[in-house]
Amino acid sequence: MKNLNARAALTDKVVIVPLLLLFALIGSLPFIYLVAISIKTPVDAFAMPPSLLFQPTFASYLQLLHDGQFGQYLWNSVVVTGAVVLISTIIGALGGYGLARYGGLSSFTLLTVVLVLYSLPRSAVLVPFYQLSQASGMYDTRVLLILVMVAVNQPFTVWIFEGFFREIPRQLEQAAMIDGCNRLQAFIRVVLPVAGPGLATTAIFSLLFAYNEFLLPVILAGPESSTMPVLVADYAGSSDLRHWPLFAAAAVAVALPLIIVMITCQKFIVRGLVSGAVKG
Amino acid sequence: MAQVKLRDVRKVFKKSLVVDDVNLDIADGEFVVLVGPSGCGKSTTLNMIAGLESVTSGDIEIGNRVVTWLPPKDRRVAMVFQSYALYPHMTVAENLGFGLKVSKMDSAEIKRRVTSVAESLAIEPLLGRKPRE
Numbered sequence: 001m002k003n004l005n006a007r008a009a010l011t012d013k014v015v016i017v018p019l020l021l022l023f024a025l026i027g028s029l030p031f032i033y034l035v036a037i038s039i040k041t042p043v044d045a046f047a048m049p050p051s052l053l054f055q056p057t058f059a060s061y062l063q064l065l066h067d068g069q070f071g072q073y074l075w076n077s078v079v080v081t082g083a084v085v086l087i088s089t090i091i092g093a094l095g096g097y098g099l100a101r102y103g104g105l106s107s108f109t110l111l112t113v114v115l116v117l118y119s120l121p122r123s124a125v126l127v128p129f130y131q132l133s134q135a136s137g138m139y140d141t142r143v144l145l146i147l148v149m150v151a152v153n154q155p156f157t158v159w160i161f162e163g164f165f166r167e168i169p170r171q172l173e174q175a176a177m178i179d180g181c182n183r184l185q186a187f188i189r190v191v192l193p194v195a196g197p198g199l200a201t202t203a204i205f206s207l208l209f210a211y212n213e214f215l216l217p218v219i220l221a222g223p224e225s226s227t228m229p230v231l232v233a234d235y236a237g238s239s240d241l242r243h244w245p246l247f248a249a250a251a252v253a254v255a256l257p258l259i260i261v262m263i264t265c266q267k268f269i270v271r272g273l274v275s276g277a278v279k280g
Numbered sequence: 281m282a283q284v285k286l287r288d289v290r291k292v293f294k295k296s297l298v299v300d301d302v303n304l305d306i307a308d309g310e311f312v313v314l315v316g317p318s319g320c321g322k323s324t325t326l327n328m329i330a331g332l333e334s335v336t337s338g339d340i341e342i343g344n345r346v347v348t349w350l351p352p353k354d355r356r357v358a359m360v361f362q363s364y365a366l367y368p369h370m371t372v373a374e375n376l377g378f379g380l381k382v383s384k385m386d387s388a389e390i391k392r393r394v395t396s397v398a399e400s401l402a403i404e405p406l407l408g409r410k411p412r413e
Contacts, residue, residue, distance in 0.1 A: 171362075174330075175359075176367075178332075179379035181382050182351060
């Protein structure tokens with residue numbers, strides 16, 4: 001047995017780990033290439049074959065910082081993403097709890113309708129959203145972007161929460177109510193903490209959606225409220241080739257916060273805290 | 281301790297009659313067992329006494345006080361669940377003290393009471409652990 005374990009460990013070291021490293025390298029190659037371009041001068045950036053040895057320069061990043069638009073768009077991204085995560089998590093938690101606990105046919109019907117709406121391609125609802133934004137005078141405001149993103153994201157959060165809450169035994173909150181909680185207290189002090197992994201999952205996926213979404217801001221937002229992905233696309237679409245490293249720098253700047261968030265949060269996207277709660 | 285009275289307590293779920301006009305007097309300190317086949321309404325009756333289920337009609341009195349429409353927290357009852365429910369995100373000490381904490385007792389007093397209970401049960405070494413540990 002010991003021998004087998006040792007052999008398995010050896011296989012891990014010699015075969016599996018190098019293979020995984022190789023895959024990781026292949027997967028991150030485009031990003032590495034992007035980072036490389038972002039610290040090249042425009043001339044180096046277009047050298048064919050790509051120059052591996054070059055004088056790194058942070059000129060593009062400095063230029064980005066001095067570009068007033070960058071600060072504005074970054075701030076828009078932060079505000080919109082934060083608001084979308086907060087609002088859709090709260091609504092999702094309350095709605096999901098309600099549907100999980102007062103279930104039955106109406107709950108099932110509602111969840112199905114919501115899922116159908118969610119499965120509509122986003123481009124299908126763009127035109128009505130655009131016309132509504134013009135008619136209401138909310139075009140190119142952060143509030144509009146937040147409202148629309150919350151609306152688009154809501155079915156997802158309600159679904160995730162509903163699933164998590166349904167797995168939490170009713171007796172847990174009944175025990176809390178016997179202990180002196182009212183329904184809301186039982187929800188906040190017992191059910192929600194137990195559903196912690198669901199909370200984290202929903203928040204992180206809402207964050208990814210709101211931060212990365214391109215189609216909605218490009219149609220519904222102008223220079224006042226656009227978010228980072230639109231700016232990156234602007235640079236990428238520029239016909240001025242000197243903007244190429246600038247585009248790369250912007251793309252790296254957009255990706256960096258997400259990479260940090262994902263590395264710190266990935267351990268929260270786990271489940272199973274509830275195991276051991278009820279013995280029966 | 282207090283006496284418990286059930287007067288014509290009835291529970292209807294959707295269209296099925298689950299508890300049919302139960303009348304029951306339980307004296308102070310009396311030990312009562314509800315026996316019956318599964319699905320006959322034992323748990324529903326208990327849940328109604330505790331306030332976790334609403335009654336369809338009838339009245340429940342605990343200690344000469346009509347509690348029929350009071351929420352569980354205002355009935356001052358305790359209940360042990362069939363499959364016992366512990367709060368998995370709290371330590372043993374927090375589990376024990378949760379009811380006191382909700383009733384806004386000060387933390388020194390909670391600690392004193394939790395410790396004394398733990399001593400009488402001889403589980404002091406486990407107070408810092410969580411249920412699944």
